[in-house]
Amino acid sequence: MRKAEMKGYESRLLELSERLRATVDDLDDEIVGERASQGDLAHFGTHNADHDTEFLEVDEAAERNEVAMLNAVEAALARIGKGTFGVCEECGKPIARERLDAVPYAARCTACEQG
Ligand SMILES: [Zn+2]
Incomplete structure (x- = not known):
């Protein structure tokens, strides 16, 4: 892959990582808030506790996804940085350009991903 192309993916990835970091931060705040209110609610034994647990679980799952991404x-x-971007981690073949355009953080080619 040419340097200029890699630079293009790099700027997309940097943008993506900033956005993800912001989302994870927001979710963190929400989760902390939800945990805190849950503690309060548990104290009063309110019937809304189940509902709040649901929110908390959804946010926690979302955060796990965002962190994984x-x-x-x-x-x-x-x-x-190492110059190995765009090469499948598993088979060492180049990852298709269309795949990288859709998923710039793809570590494996389509065949290995499906295999
Ligand atoms: Zn592969």
């Missing part, structure tokens, strides 16, 4: 983005940025 952030890790993948950071790994991709590290590969750019």
Whole structure:
């Protein structure tokens, strides 16, 4: 892959990582707030507790997803640093350009991902 192309993916990845970081921060705040209010509610034994647990679980699952994506983005940025970006981690073949355009943090080619 040419340097200029890699730079293009790099700026997309950096943008993505900033956005993900902001989302994770927001979710963190929400989760902290929800945990705190849950503690309060448990104290009063309110019937809304189940409802709040649901919110908390949804946010926690969302945060796990965002963190996993952030890790993948950071790994991709590290590969750019090492010059191995765009190469499948599993089979060592180049990852299709269309795949990288859709998922710039993809670590494996379509075949290995499906395999
Ligand atoms: Zn592969």
